[in-house]
Amino acid sequence: MSDAQLPVLDFVLSNYKNFNARATRDALLAYWRHISAGGRMFWAVAGAMSSAQLGITLAPAIRAGLIHGLSVTGANLEESLFRLVAHHSYKDFPDYRYFTKEKDTQILADRMRRVTDTSIPEDEAFRAVEKIIVPMWQRATEGGERRFWHEYFYEVIQAIPPSSHEGNPEECWLLAAARAKLPIVVPGYEDSTFGNIFASYVRSGECHASIVKSGIEYMADFYDRYQELSAGEGIGFFQIGGGIAGDFPICVVPSIKYDLAQPVKPWAYFCQISDSTTSYGSYSGATPNEKITWDKLTETTPMFVIESDATIVVPLVLRALLECKRHPAEAEALIARHMGSR
Numbered sequence: 001m002s003d004a005q006l007p008v009l010d011f012v013l014s015n016y017k018n019f020n021a022r023a024t025r026d027a028l029l030a031y032w033r034h035i036s037a038g039g040r041m042f043w044a045v046a047g048a049m050s051s052a053q054l055g056i057t058l059a060p061a062i063r064a065g066l067i068h069g070l071s072v073t074g075a076n077l078e079e080s081l082f083r084l085v086a087h088h089s090y091k092d093f094p095d096y097r098y099f100t101k102e103k104d105t106q107i108l109a110d111r112m113r114r115v116t117d118t119s120i121p122e123d124e125a126f127r128a129v130e131k132i133i134v135p136m137w138q139r140a141t142e143g144g145e146r147r148f149w150h151e152y153f154y155e156v157i158q159a160i161p162p163s164s165h166e167g168n169p170e171e172c173w174l175l176a177a178a179r180a181k182l183p184i185v186v187p188g189y190e191d192s193t194f195g196n197i198f199a200s201y202v203r204s205g206e207c208h209a210s211i212v213k214s215g216i217e218y219m220a221d222f223y224d225r226y227q228e229l230s231a232g233e234g235i236g237f238f239q240i241g242g243g244i245a246g247d248f249p250i251c252v253v254p255s256i257k258y259d260l261a262q263p264v265k266p267w268a269y270f271c272q273i274s275d276s277t278t279s280y281g282s283y284s285g286a287t288p289n290e291k292i293t294w295d296k297l298t299e300t301t302p303m304f305v306i307e308s309d310a311t312i313v314v315p316l317v318l319r320a321l322l323e324c325k326r327h328p329a330e331a332e333a334l335i336a337r338h339m340g341s342r
Helices: 007-015 019-036 055-063 074-089 101-109 122-143 149-159 173-180 193-204 215-229 244-250 252-259 310-326 328-340
Strands: 040-045 069-072 112-115 118-121 235-240 270-273 303-306
Touching (some): 007 310, 007 328, 019 235, 019 270, 019 303, 019 310, 069 244, 074 118, 074 122, 074 193, 101 112, 118 122, 149 173, 235 244, 244 252, 270 310
Parallel strands (some): 235 270, 270 303
């Protein structure tokens, strides 16, 4: 056995002993145990993770069968597409903490939209994609077609020719998800740039609002998707941040149980990475125990809260899991050796 095949896993096992580091290690190991036993994992992605290029590790994880469904904000959905078609026109601002209002006003004048230390180019991203997706909406309006929000983006991203790729397609999680036909929910998609653009075309009468299925229809469909995904060893819940991306899908379990009055398996695992400190009245900062009272988790569910920056933690966790997936026997031996010596 060569630990050189598992450098990130070895690093985590060697160094992550206590506090948030321990929670990261234990969440990683429980994730791997669940997957290696035949379980599945559902991800909820909030924040600006696509602009932060999470796809570098998320896309390979999807292709490797480490992720089986997603709930994402409308912003994360579209920003994965933007990174693919407009990567060269993005600008980074490492000194953003020291910007004046005048500097941000200049960024606006340059037709850039800052997201912390990077930015999205309006013309190369928003307007370029608009030229592709609006005719799609118009055809759907004319034909009376209705689809979920992500299904339009699945079609767009697969229709873009490789010659138009600026970002690395191997690092585009939306492209990986579309090719895998991964189940996705996009709750509150109206709260996104293209949600606003779509609203403007509805207001002008060029498109019908009905061509996009509603959030209620997302949940009604997700009942079936959850039952399919939870078959066998069950499905876990891996959450980045808080808000609707996490709130919406995790409610499917109690809704099936109480509202549909049907049998349902509870979530088989739970991990949330958030820099929101646990506090009164804060969903993002609530402990997993609270979810037991809502019948989303049970007292036997493996639960983890990692209070840290997801842009640091998630690539580390995914890279280690990819190592485990490629070298499962070696990973098991390394884990046994480290955990036996703790």
